[in-house]
Structure formats: C-alpha cells, structure tokens
Amino acid sequence: MKFLVCISNVPDTTTKITFTPDNKELNKAGVQFVINPWDEYALTRAIELKEKLGGNVTVLNVGEADTEPNIRKALAIGADDAIRVNAKPTDAFFVAQQIAAAAKEGGYDIILMGKESIDYNGFQVHGMVGELLGIPTVAPAIKLDVEGNTATLEREIEGGKEIVEVATPFVVSCQEPMCEPRIPNMRGIMTARTKPLKVVEPTGEAARTQVTAFALPPKKQGVKLIPAESAGDLIKLLRNEAKVI
Amino acid sequence: MSVLVVVECDNGEVKKSSLEVASYGSQVAQMLGTTATAVAVGEATEANLATLGEQGISKVLHDNDSRLKDFVNGAYTKLIAAAAQQESAQIIVLANSNIGAAVGSRLSVRLQASLATNVVELPKMDGGQFVVKRGAFSGKAFSDVILSGERKIIAVKKNSMEPLHNAGQTATVEQFSAQLTDADFADAPKQVIMQEQAGGILLPEADKVVSGGRGMKGPENWNLIEDLAKALGAATACSKPVSDVDWRPHHEHVGQTGITVSPNLYIACGISGAIQHLAGVNSSKVIVVINKDPEAPFFKAADYGIVGDVFDVLPKLTQAVKELN
Ligand SMILES: Cc1cc2nc3c(=O)[nH]c(=O)nc-3n(C[C@H](O)[C@H](O)[C@H](O)COP(=O)(O)OP(=O)(O)OC[C@H]3O[C@@H](n4cnc5c(N)ncnc54)[C@H](O)[C@@H]3O)c2cc1C
Ligand SMILES: Cc1cc2nc3c(=O)[nH]c(=O)nc-3n(C[C@H](O)[C@H](O)[C@H](O)COP(=O)(O)OP(=O)(O)OC[C@H]3O[C@@H](n4cnc5c(N)ncnc54)[C@H](O)[C@@H]3O)c2cc1C
Numbered sequence: 001m002k003f004l005v006c007i008s009n010v011p012d013t014t015t016k017i018t019f020t021p022d023n024k025e026l027n028k029a030g031v032q033f034v035i036n037p038w039d040e041y042a043l044t045r046a047i048e049l050k051e052k053l054g055g056n057v058t059v060l061n062v063g064e065a066d067t068e069p070n071i072r073k074a075l076a077i078g079a080d081d082a083i084r085v086n087a088k089p090t091d092a093f094f095v096a097q098q099i100a101a102a103a104k105e106g107g108y109d110i111i112l113m114g115k116e117s118i119d120y121n122g123f124q125v126h127g128m129v130g131e132l133l134g135i136p137t138v139a140p141a142i143k144l145d146v147e148g149n150t151a152t153l154e155r156e157i158e159g160g161k162e163i164v165e166v167a168t169p170f171v172v173s174c175q176e177p178m179c180e181p182r183i184p185n186m187r188g189i190m191t192a193r194t195k196p197l198k199v200v201e202p203t204g205e206a207a208r209t210q211v212t213a214f215a216l217p218p219k220k221q222g223v224k225l226i227p228a229e230s231a232g233d234l235i236k237l238l239r240n241e242a243k244v245i
Numbered sequence: 246m247s248v249l250v251v252v253e254c255d256n257g258e259v260k261k262s263s264l265e266v267a268s269y270g271s272q273v274a275q276m277l278g279t280t281a282t283a284v285a286v287g288e289a290t291e292a293n294l295a296t297l298g299e300q301g302i303s304k305v306l307h308d309n310d311s312r313l314k315d316f317v318n319g320a321y322t323k324l325i326a327a328a329a330q331q332e333s334a335q336i337i338v339l340a341n342s343n344i345g346a347a348v349g350s351r352l353s354v355r356l357q358a359s360l361a362t363n364v365v366e367l368p369k370m371d372g373g374q375f376v377v378k379r380g381a382f383s384g385k386a387f388s389d390v391i392l393s394g395e396r397k398i399i400a401v402k403k404n405s406m407e408p409l410h411n412a413g414q415t416a417t418v419e420q421f422s423a424q425l426t427d428a429d430f431a432d433a434p435k436q437v438i439m440q441e442q443a444g445g446i447l448l449p450e451a452d453k454v455v456s457g458g459r460g461m462k463g464p465e466n467w468n469l470i471e472d473l474a475k476a477l478g479a480a481t482a483c484s485k486p487v488s489d490v491d492w493r494p495h496h497e498h499v500g501q502t503g504i505t506v507s508p509n510l511y512i513a514c515g516i517s518g519a520i521q522h523l524a525g526v527n528s529s530k531v532i533v534v535i536n537k538d539p540e541a542p543f544f545k546a547a548d549y550g551i552v553g554d555v556f557d558v559l560p561k562l563t564q565a566v567k568e569l570n
Contacts, residue, residue, distance in 0.1 A: 013501050013521045017385040026382075037502055092360070093353065118383050118501060121363050123341075127318075127350025136432040137318065139347050142495070155434070156496070157316060157343055159447040162434035176502060177495050208359035210391045212376065217387065217527065223534070223544050228553030232565030234533065237549060239569060242531045244510040245453065245477060 001055035001146070001168075003046040004108040006099050006125070007039040007074055008089070008117040009067040019214045026119075026214070035070050038114025040077075040181035042174040046112050047078040047182065049146055056080050058106065062089045062098045068197070076184035076192035087202040090210075092120070096128035097204030103133060109168040110151070115140040115175040126173040136166050139173035248274040248281040249334035251325055252297065252305075253344055254289035261450050262340040264300055265406040269399070270338040271301025272367055272409075277336075282306065283416070284328040286321050286344070288314045291418045298414035306331075306421035312430055315437050316344050320429040322351045327423040329356060334396075341400040342449070349400050358396035365405040365528075368392075383501050383524035402528075404452065404507040440496060448497060451480035453510040454529075456499065458484040458522075460515020460536065460555055464492040469559040470514060476566040482506065484516050500525035515555045518543025535559070 011017070011031045018027040035043070046057045059074040061067050062085040071082045085098040103111055116123040123139075130137030142161065143154035149168045154161045156175070184192070226234045238245045250270030252263040259267075267283060274281035283297050283305040294305040306328050313320060325348060329337055337352065339345035341363050353360035365387065366378040374391045380402060381388045392399075448454065455474040457467065467481075474481045481497060488498035499506050501524035511529035515536060516522060523546055526532070534547040537554050544550050551558050 011382070013383075013524070016520075017382045019386075092350075096354075120381055120388075121383060123346045123362055124350035124353070124360060127347050128354050131322075131351040131354035137347065137351070138432070140343065157437075158449045160437060160439035162316070163436040163438070164432060164434050166432055208353075208393055209361060210393070211388045212391055213389045214381070215387045215389075217385070220532075220546060220548065223547040223550045225550050225552065228551055228558055231551055231553065231558045231561040232568075234549055234551060235562060235565035235569055238510065238531070238533070242510075242548065244531050245566070245569075 001049070001053050001110065002106065002108045003050060003055060003057045004103055004106060004111045005039070005043045005046045005057060005059045005074070005079065006111065006113045007043065007059055007061050007070065008036040008114070008119070009033050009061060009063050009070050010036045010117060010119045013037060013118065017216070023213045023215065024211070033067070033070060035074060036114050036117050038116065038118070038175055041176060041178045042112035042114050043074055043077055043079065044179045044181045045144055045174055046110070048179060053146060058083060058108070060085070060099060060102055062087055062095045062202070064088055071197060072192050073184060075195045075197070076188040077182050078188060081195055082197040084197060084199050085202050086199050091207035092122040092124045093128060093209070094204070094207040096125050096132060098202055099125065099129050100132035101203050102200070103129065109149070110146070111169070111171045113171065113173045115173050126171050130171040133169070133171070135169050135171060137171040137173070138164055138166060140175045141172050142175060142178055144172055144174070144178060246277070246335045247279050247332045248277070248336045248338065249325070249329050249332050250281055250283045250302065251337065251339040251345065251348070252283050252285050253340060253342065254285055254287035254293070257288055257290040258293055259289070259297065260340070262342060262403045264408040265403070266338050266340050266401050267297050267300035267302050268409045269367065269401050269406045273336055273338065275301070276367070276370075282332050282334070284325055284421070286313060286324065294418045295415045298416040299411045300409050301411060302416045305416045305418045307418050308421050308423055310422070310425055312425070312433070315434055317430050317433045318347050318351065319432050320425050321348050322355065323425060323429050324423040326352060326355055328421065336396070337398045339398070339400050341402045345400050349398050353398050356396050357394065358398045359392040359394045360398040360400070361390050361392055362400040363402050364399050365402050368399070380528065384505065384527045385524060402507065403449065404509070440494070446478065446480040448480040448482055448506065449504060451506070452508045453477050453479035454482050454506055454508045455479045455512045455514065456482035456484070456516060457487060457514045458516030459486050461487070466556070467493065469555065473512070473559055473563045473566070476563050476570070479510070484522055513543055514559060516543060517541050518546060
C-alpha cells in the first residue's frame, strides 16, 4: 500500500505571533518552525499502517528549502522518502494543485493530511485535493483502519461521529486521538540523512487568494477581579454589565 | 447574479450558525444590490425554512430526498453546485463547520471559485477588490484576504455575525431536485453516533461554555462544572490534559489541537491558560477565569476573574445563577 503524507511547516504552538512592519508577513525572527501538529497524527498513522500492511510512506511538503529540516524529521520518524515542491505555498488552492499533481504521478492509495494547518487555519486543502483527483475526502477523521482496499473511518461531526467506509484511493485528514504521534529516535535520525528527498518544481494555476494585511486581535481591557467571598457578584456583573447571561 | 447561502438543519431546525450565515449572505446581497437565496441541507421542515425570511432570505431551495438527512460530502456538494448554477450565484456563503468547510473546499474546485474559511466580518470592497477578514494563526491574528475571480465562497466563523430580526418576514420554500443518484452517496456514513450532550447543548454551537482543567482534580468533581453549566444553559468543555487522561471525553477538549469555540461567555475553572489552550478560546466575547493562583497566565486574557478555590467558588456561582433566574 502506498501512503502519501502531506506536511506543512508552521510556527511552533508556543510562538508569540508578530508581523513585519508593513503587516504583510509573519515576522519569522526567533520563530521555530515545526511539523504542523495535526500532520504528525497523519504521519504516525501512515507508518503504523505500513508496518501492518507493508508498503511505502512518502512525505510531501510544498515549501522553500528552509522546510527541509522538518522534512528530514518526518523521515527520521519513519517515512521512507520525501518530495518537496519547491515553491512558497501562497494559498490552499495552490498547495492542493501541487499535492494532486504529485499524487497522480505516484499513484498513492491513501493520501493523509492533518485536520488543518495551524498557520492559516484553512481546513480546505484535503477537500480540494479530493475534488481535483475525483476521489472521496474524509475530514476530520479520528480513526482510520484498513482491510484489503477498504478503509473504515470515524469522522467527527458537530455533536457526534459518523462511521464511514471508503475504498482506496481516498484523502483523509487526521486529528487526535487517532494515534500517539511518534518522535524520532537515534537510529531514525541517522538513517534519515540518506533517505531520498526529491525536489520538484510547481505546476498549475496561480493562487486565487492574496493576503493584504495581518492584524493582531484587540487587546483586552484588563481583568476585573471579584473577591472570592462575594463570588455571586460575578453573576450580577455578567448579567448587568457584560450582558451575556 | 445572486448570493446563495447554505443552511444546515438538524432535527427540523435551522442551526444557529446557519442563521448567522443567512444573515451574512443577505447583507452581502444588499451590498451588491441583489437577492439572497438559501439551499437547505440536513433534516429540515418547510415551516422552519420559511422563517429564514427573518434573515433577509427571499427564497429557500429544498430537496426533500431523505438520503440527505445525514451529511454526505458527494451528494451535498452536487446539490449545492446545482443550486448555485440555477441561481447564477456568484457568492456562496456557508458555515465554517465540519460540513461547511468540507463542502466549500470541494465546491471551490468544481466551480473554480476562490475560497476563504474562518471569515469573521462582512466583506469590504476595496479599490474594486473583494476583501474579507479571517482568523489566522489559531486565533492569535486576523488577515485581510483578497478573493479574486468571478465566483467566491465564504465560510463564516461561528458567532461572528448577529442573526437579523425582520419579524414577520417569511421566505418562500421551493422544491428543488439535484437529480442525485446512488453514486453521489458513495461516501454515505454507515452509522451516525451522536454524543451524550451535557444538558443537550452542543459545544461547537453553544453561546455559553463552562470549562474545567486539571485544577478540578478529578472526574468525580465534574458535577460542579455541570451544575453551573446547567443553571446557565451552557455547554461543558475541558483542557487537553483532562481529556488525555480520560476525565472527560475527547470531543470536549478545546484549544489549538482540539476544537475552537467562540461563545459569548467562556468560564475557565482551574485552567492555567497555556497559549495552546487560549488559541481555542480567545475569540470568546467575555472570558471569566477562576483560579487559585493569582499569577495564572489566563488572567491576562480574561475580562473577569476570581482568585480562589474552584471547590468553594463554583457552588456559589451556581447558587447565584439560580437566585437570579
Ligand atoms: C513564508 C510563507 C508564507 C505564506 N503565505 C501564505 C499566504 O499569504 N496565504 C496563505 O493562504 N498561505 C500562506 N502560506 C502557506 C500555508 O502555510 C499553507 O501551506 C497553505 O496556505 C495551506 O494552508 P491552509 O490553512 O489552507 O491548509 P489546511 O487546509 O488547513 O491544511 C490541511 C492539511 O493540508 C496539508 N498542507 C497544508 N499546507 C501544506 C503544504 N504547504 N505542504 C504540504 N501539505 C500541506 C497538511 O496536511 C495540512 O494539515 C505561507 C507559507 C509560508 C511558509
Ligand atoms: C503541541 C501542543 C498542543 C496543545 N494543545 C492544547 C489544546 O488544544 N488545549 C489545551 O487545553 N492544551 C493544549 N496543550 C497543553 C497546554 O500546553 C497545557 O499543558 C494545558 O492547557 C494545561 O491544562 P490545564 O490548564 O488544565 O492544567 P495546568 O496547566 O496544570 O493548570 C491547572 C491550573 O489549575 C489551577 N488550580 C489548581 N487547583 C485549583 C483549585 N482548587 N482551584 C482553582 N484553581 C486551581 C492551578 O493554579 C493551575 O493554573 C498543548 C500542548 C502542546 C505542546
């Protein structure tokens, strides 16, 4: 079974977000980039399934050369080989076209992604890739099992879950508690250095959206403290001042 | 040219988030000098769909194919694409829900439309460009985004629009058939399992949330959270470590790696306020923090706070709500 795992390269979850003086780009100074946390679920689950069913796990990132340390990290965790589409990922549709092109070329059975990329929070690349390839997308999935060429998934919906069965090929976006994400071990780190990482040039149409400016949320006024002895006063404030109850 | 809004229904009722979507869509239509039509998905009743008139919707398309009751990505996408075609819709508005985003992303490819998810405000026309504001970096920032091309799809973040109240206005409900075939239901769910909702309130749709962290000490103390939630008509939620150790079910976990909520009121009990937790809740309108540590980082993100022991404070709050009601 051939697995394709798509990873995005995002600021570490503890990053304090700031922007360049023109507010057009993220200020990358001092920011540590990591594999998108949700994509770690996709990667680990693909490796687990490969261990069970046999096959090959390819990781793919659409990004410039500075994403390679995280691609190597994915190889160290256990992917077999990697593809980097050499382009600045300017929007979800642009990224989706690159993934779809690579998927067509490689003939993968299951394309795994994260639920969403924690930088642009699009929650859309998986649906676009499914549509571009004319195959189903199951998003977001909390469980993925494969038997022959049929997969059984649990898809999270508002207020519950659906049990879905699909035949390969398909796209799935993963989130916890699908598996326990793995971290690289020493042997993995050593072997990752020599695993193949192919760099390809982008194809397809230009992005359909363009960010013109970023802004930080308005600052809070500061907290109003109510003494614990008169905790009940809080409820009055919520009704009469904040008007939320 | 027109605006098409996608309304999700559940048990015959239009979801609250879809009322917001309808309100958004009709206001965009007004800006552009056109009308807004709705297309319904899920289990809808005609009487309820007609009330979308209050949201400025003139007409609702309804396909009463019973297979559409549960979410099926293929069928929903085809239905909405057919409705968009019939109405010559240039703008499609849907909820930024698991359904809305899944359908919106497929539609954007099929209809060659530009797409923005997580949108928090009405669009601006800026020098001939169509610009929307959306949440980015997990609630830590916003971005203005130009949507280019003839067709645009907008997924509106929950609780970022007020529903309208055009009392007495009704929408006409029209039967609509997208001629769906069995093939469109290939990804239909085999089974749908709904969770037990504390007090029957769905967390992603809730406008009040009472949430507990490790400071609650153990699952046996959650009755304190549930009692307050019940008195307020709120949903319950928790921090990640709490669901990791199974004190609470995974679907209650909010934050960067859980679900994002944006209620009017978020009450955090015994939660320290780690940056990953804040990412999932910081667009709540009013945040209340109860923590015995005055240095807990959550107080910096709060509107109201009580420095105290949750075991002492929570019963007092529940009592005060009961007295108020
Ligand atoms: C310097 C820089 C600037 C950028 N500027 C912009 C910008 O202005 N506007 C913008 O929209 N995006 C920008 N991005 C790209 C962004 O990081 C995402 O790759 C892309 O936009 C998709 O984001 P999303 O939130 O829509 O993805 P989602 O739909 O939330 O992602 C779902 C899944 O798709 C996969 N995926 C997403 N992105 C990639 C990728 N690049 N490579 C491989 N798999 C991926 C992952 O599995 C992810 O979990 C920029 C990235 C960089 C490094
Ligand atoms: C990649 C990544 C993703 C993550 N994603 C998430 C996420 O999505 N959501 C999330 O919540 N976390 C997430 N985390 C974890 C996060 O960093 C914190 O560890 C977590 O939020 C802490 O949970 P907590 O506040 O319940 O526990 P703690 O940090 O242990 O805080 C407990 C608090 O309770 C207070 N307290 C104790 N006893 C009492 C009492 N009797 N009365 C009142 N107060 C009391 C303490 O003062 C303390 O502030 C993530 C972490 C990583 C690395």
